[in-house]
Structure formats: C-alpha cells, structure tokens
Amino acid sequence: MAKKISVAPFWGCMIPVKYPQMELSVRKTMEQIDVELVDLDQFTCCPDPIYFKARDKIQWLTIAARNLAVAEEAGQDIVTMCSGCTSTLLEAKFMLAEDSKLKNQVNEKLKKINKEYKGTVKVKHIVVMLRDDVGVQRIKESINRPLIGVKVGIHYGCHLLKPSQIMHIDDADYPSLLENLIQALGATPLTHREKLLCCGKGCMDDEMPLEMTYEVFDSMESVGVDCMGLICPTCFNSFDMGQILIARKMNREFNLPVIYFCQLLGLAQGFAPEEVGLHLHRIKVDRIMEMIGASEKPLEMVA
Amino acid sequence: MTQRKLDFSFREKLNKIVGGNHHNYCYQCGSCVAVCPAARFSDDFNPREILLKTLLGEEEDLIRSDSIIWKCTNCYSCYERCPQDVRPVEVIIALKNLCAEQGVLPGDINKFSETLIKTGRSVIITSTVNRRRQELGLPELKDVNVKELQTIIE
Numbered sequence: 372m373a374k375k376i377s378v379a380p381f382w383g384c385m386i387p388v389k390y391p392q393m394e395l396s397v398r399k400t401m402e403q404i405d406v407e408l409v410d411l412d413q414f415t416c417c418p419d420p421i422y423f424k425a426r427d428k429i430q431w432l433t434i435a436a437r438n439l440a441v442a443e444e445a446g447q448d449i450v451t452m453c454s455g456c457t458s459t460l461l462e463a464k465f466m467l468a469e470d471s472k473l474k475n476q477v478n479e480k481l482k483k484i485n486k487e488y489k490g491t492v493k494v495k496h497i498v499v500m501l502r503d504d505v506g507v508q509r510i511k512e513s514i515n516r517p518l519i520g521v522k523v524g525i526h527y528g529c530h531l532l533k534p535s536q537i538m539h540i541d542d543a544d545y546p547s548l549l550e551n552l553i554q555a556l557g558a559t560p561l562t563h564r565e566k567l568l569c570c571g572k573g574c575m576d577d578e579m580p581l582e583m584t585y586e587v588f589d590s591m592e593s594v595g596v597d598c599m600g601l602i603c604p605t606c607f608n609s610f611d612m613g614q615i616l617i618a619r620k621m622n623r624e625f626n627l628p629v630i631y632f633c634q635l636l637g638l639a640q641g642f643a644p645e646e647v648g649l650h651l652h653r654i655k656v657d658r659i660m661e662m663i664g665a666s667e668k669p670l671e672m673v674a
Numbered sequence: 675m676t677q678r679k680l681d682f683s684f685r686e687k688l689n690k691i692v693g694g695n696h697h698n699y700c701y702q703c704g705s706c707v708a709v710c711p712a713a714r715f716s717d718d719f720n721p722r723e724i725l726l727k728t729l730l731g732e733e734e735d736l737i738r739s740d741s742i743i744w745k746c747t748n749c750y751s752c753y754e755r756c757p758q759d760v761r762p763v764e765v766i767i768a769l770k771n772l773c774a775e776q777g778v779l780p781g782d783i784n785k786f787s788e789t790l791i792k793t794g795r796s797v798i799i800t801s802t803v804n805r806r807r808q809e810l811g812l813p814e815l816k817d818v819n820v821k822e823l824q825t826i827i828e
Contacts, residue, residue, distance in 0.1 A: 387807070387815055388797040395810050415794035415818045421748045422786040423796070425770035426779065428692045430827040437826055458750075466692070473692065480826045533750035534761075543754050569711045573748035575780060579715045583747075648810060 376504050377407040379447035381438070381494075383456040384416050385604035392648020393604060396633040397452055397497060399647060403513045403640050404505055408450075413441045417459040420530065421573045424459075429476070435463035436477045436488040444486070448493040450500050452633075454603035457496040457538075458530035464494065465537040496531055498602050498632055499540055502548055507555045514639045517557025520662050523635070524596030524627070525549045525560050526587060526610070528603040529569050543567075552632065553600055556639040560600075565590035570609035581620065584613040588625040598628040598659055600635055607631060611653050628656045638663070681731035687772065688728065694768030699758040700725040706752035706762045712745050719745045721752050721762045728765065736769055739778045743769050791827070794818035 386393045401408055417435060418424070424431040439460060442449045451457040467474040468490060478487055495503070501510060532543040541548045544567070553560040565587045571580030587610070591599060599610060610629045618624045629652065637647035638659070649656050688694040706721040707713050713720050719742055727736055736743060743766050752762040773779050790796045795818060804814050 384795045384797040387812075388795065388799055388803050391803075391807050391810055391812055394812060398812075410813075412816060413819050413822075415820065415823050416790050416796045418790055419786075419796050422783050423790055424767055425783055426774045426787045427827075428767065428771055432692070433826050434823055437822065483825050483828075484822045486822075529747070529749035529751070534753040536753075569747045569749040569751075571711075571715075571747060574712055574746065575744040575782070576716070579712065579745065579747075582715050583711060 375405050375407055376500070377409055377447070378450040378495075378500065379411045379442050379445060380408045381414055381417070381442075381449045381451045381456055381460070383451070383453040383604070384419075385455075385608070386452050390604050390607060390631075390648075390651075392651045393452060393607075393631045393633065396631060396637045396647040399642060400513075400633045400636045400640055404509055406500075406505065409445070409447055411441055411445050411447065414438050417456040420455055420459045420462065431459070432463055432466060432473070433477050433480045435459050436467060437481060437484070437486060439463065439492050439494070440481060440486040440488045442492045443489055448495070451494060451496050453605070454496065454528045454530035455605055457494065460494045462537055464490065464492075496540070496602065498531075498548060498552060501552060507551060510552070510555045510636070514556060515641045516639055516663055516665065518635065518639050518659075518663055519557050521558040521659055522561050522595060522597045523553050523558050523600040523630075524563055524591035524594070524598070525553065525566055526570070526599055526601040526606055527567055528601060528606045531602060549600065549602070549632070553635070556635055558600075558635070558639075561591075561594050561596050563590040563594045563596070570603075570606040570613075572605045572609050580609065581613065581616055584609050585617055585621060585623070588614070588617065588627065591627065592625055596627065597662065598630050598656070600630055600632060602632050604631075615653055626654060628652065628654045628659060630656070678730065678732075681733065684731035684733045685729070688765075688768055691768035691771045693761060693764035694771075696759060696761050697725060697728050697765045697768075700729065700760045700762075701758060702726060703757065705755045705757060706760075709751040709755045710747075711749055711751065712747045716745055718742060721746075721766070724766060724769075725760065725762060728769065737772050737776055737778060739773065739780045741769075741773070743773075744780060791824060792820070794820035794823050 535543045550560040571583035634647040704722045
C-alpha cells in the first residue's frame with residue numbers, strides 16, 4: 372500500500388468561481404488515488420501574475436508570500452490547479468530566495484499580521500504531483516475505463532514550464548510530462564506544431580489573442596485530435612469560449628471538446644461526464660464517450 | 675532629423691523596481707524576438723525594440739496606458755531564451771509598474787486590482803456561483819481574509 376499523500380489545495384480564483392467543474396474533478400479523482408486534500412481557508416488570490424503584478428510587483432510578492440506563509444504555518448505543502456497560481460507562487464519563492472534584502476522587506480510587511488515567510492513550503496502543480504509523488508503506476512491502477520483510441524491534443528500553456536530556471540518541471544522546449552500522463556490514461560497524446568503556443572489571454576489586444584487561439588486549433592485539427600487536454604483555467608477560457616468566438620468572428624467551427632486533465636483522469640476512472648462537470652462545457656464530449664463505449668448515459672444539458 | 679536626447683534618469687527610475695535593473699544586461703541580440711508570440715502575431719510588438727527604447731530612456735513612448743508593452747502575452751518565452759538573463763518580460767512588467775506609479779494604467783487593470791484588494795479574489799462571486807457549486811456538491815465559498823491582505827499592502 373502506497374503512502375498516503377496529504378497536501379493543501381490552492382484552488383485560486385478562476386477554478387472555484389468560474390470553473391468549479393475542475394475543482395469537482397480534482398476532488399473526485401484524488402480520492403481514487405489516496406491523495407488527501409486538506410483545505411486551508413486563509414488563502415487569498417495568489418495574486419495573478421499578469422494584471423495585479425503589472426500594478427505593483429512588491430504588493431504582488433507580499434500577497435504571494437502571505438499565502439506561502441499560511442501553508443507553512445499549517446505544515447502543509449501546496450498543490451496548485453492553475454498554471455497562473457503555480458507561476459506566481461513559484462516565482463515568489465524564487466525571488467525571495469534569490470534576494471535576501473527583498474525577503475526581509477516582505478517579511479517586515481508580514482510582521483504586521485504576525486506572519487513570516489520562511490521558505491520551507493513546497494509548491495507543485497497537480498500534474499507535477501501526479502508525476503512525482505503519485506506516479507504513473509498508481510494512476511494506472513485507479514483506471515477502469517481506459518481512454519483507448521482517444522487522441523488528445525495537448526496544450527501545455529506557458530506558465531507551467533517557463534521559465535525553467537524557476538519552474539524546474541520539465542524541458543520547456545521538449546516536454547514529456549503531459550504526454551506520459553495522458554498515456555497512463557490509455558489515451559494517445561498527439562503532438563502538433565503549436566503545442567507550445569501561448570493561448571493569448573495575457574495579451575491586451577483586440578485581435579491577437581483570438582488569432583493565437585485559432586492557430587492552436589488549426590494545428591490540432593490538422594493532426595486529427597478528438598479533444599484538447601489542458602491544465603490551466605485561463606487557457607480553458609481561451610479555448611472553450613474561444614471556439615464560440617472563432618465560429619462567430621472567423622467563421623470556422625472546430626467543435627473540439629476542451630478537457631482539464633483531471634476531468635480526463637475522471638473519465639478514465641469511470642466517472643460519468645456530469646460527475647466531473649463536463650456538461651458545463653460549451654463543447655460537449657458525447658463523441659468521446661461513444662469512443663470509450665460509455666454513450667448509453669445521455670448528457671444532461673444545463674443552461 | 676534631429677538627434678534624440680539620451681535620458682538616463684529613466685533607467686535609474688526603472689532600476690528601483692524589482693527586476694527592472696536587469697534591462698542593463700541587454701546587448702540587443704534579438705533572441706527574445708525569435709520566440710515571442712506577440713511579435714509573431716503583431717506588426718509592431720518587438721521585445722528587443724522595447725529594451726532598446728528602455729536603454730535610450732524613451733519614457734514618453736513606453737509609459738502610457740496605450741503603450742505597446744500591454745500587448746506582451748506574459749508567456750515567459752523571452753525569459754527562457756535570453757542569454758543575458760535580462761528577463762525581458764520582467765523588465766516589461768517593471769515598465770508597467772512605472773505606468774501604475776504615474777497613474778497611466780489601462781482601465782481593465784485598475785478594475786481588476788480593485789476587485790482583488792476589496793475582496794481578496796480576482797473574480798467576483800455572483801449569486802449563481804454558490805448555487806452552481808451546491809449543484810455540483812462542492813462546499814460553499816466563504817469570504818477570504820481580505821483584512822490581512824489589505825494590511826500587508828498598505
């Protein structure tokens with residue numbers, strides 16, 4: 372019997388508020404592999420690495436350090452579900468380790484609330500925890516409906532891998548983390564020319580973000596994927612809602628289900644689509660369910 | 675054509691922002707441009723040029739709410755590739771911090787930041803959120819400790 376893993380989930384803002392289906396899929400699937408999620412109620416926004424950081428880096432760093440200190444106090448390591456949260460918390464750790472003057476400056480501010488950032492807490496994105504702590508073998512053992520024949524177009528997003536100097540997760544140019552995890556589910560990961568392209572969300576322009584999203588879809592469609600697999604709620608927003616916008620503004624329908632990794636894991640563990648919240652997505656997964664021989668249960672449509 | 679006047683006081687200002695000082699290491703090789711998705715999808719975004727303008731102290735061009743810097747995708751590809759550890763994206767974010775200091779942030783960022791400071795979250799919880807969470811069998815979202823957040827950023 373493998374040792375039980377216990378971590379503090381850092382849900383962030385987008386997932387619990389906008390995409391609770393992702394939280395649902397994490398809670399359901401982690402239960403199947405004996406990962407205990409210890410919810411801490413003192414976390415705030417990470418804060419986000421694009422907008423809030425643009426306003427004031429010191430404030431951004433201080434809030435991040437407070438979140439890290441909350442986990443340290445509770446004696447728990449953090450598991451993140453969003454690439455943005457992963458980026459903020461790991462970059463904050465890096466900056467505070469790199470510059471002791473900065474660390475003192477931040478800790479002076481934390482003193483006002485009787486907190487101190489020490490630097491002991493570990494932060495991992497959930498897919499990294501799955502690779503390093505749970506392991507592919509344990510994941511495979513939890514699967515009773517392998518996703519045989521399902522071709523998954525992987526989208527890494529930017530903030531999981533880059534900068535590798537900080538993230539220390541995988542080769543930023545030739546990653547294999549998600550390929551291996553998708554394979555563990557019985558599915559076929561497909562590489563495609565825009566696998567590492569940015570989803571575009573952080574760019575403040577009227578046209579460019581959607582053009583980037585379009586390129587990613589075009590690239591995935593050209594290799595014949597059945598769905599897209601990703602690990603970040605911000606990317607999800609670009610691609611799920613983005614498909615509706617592309618159909619409207621650029622007159623092309625891709626119709627590709629966009630699926631968060633733990634939802635794919637959930638399907639492979641035998642959960643129905645609605646049990647991992649897939650009925651809430653714009654692009655439905657009926658065809659995938661047919662492929663894995665589980666189409667008898669019709670999807671409940673929720674407005 | 676009149677010769678541009680170099681203004682190094684701008685660089686000194688930028689040096690005071692966390693990560694801003696790394697702009698000094700840029701030797702204009704353009705590695706950042708080769709990997710930049712914003713440069714690929716735009717006719718006018720070019721991280722090497724932004725660094726050059728920074729080195730030349732062209733503050734008026736850079737520090738504006740409609741500055742080209744806002745088209746950066748924040749993808750960190752330039753940080754990954756830069757042989758000089760300039761961390762161009764971090765320099766661009768430091769430039770954005772100067773925009774904030776001078777009160778020329780784009781409206782969206784102001785709105786977003788206000789929500790975060792007021793509620794501790796970057797996304798507002800509407801009445802439908804907890805209903806949906808309940809339907810999914812998820813615990814209700816409680817208010818976060820926003821007082822502590824406000825105290826440490828005073």
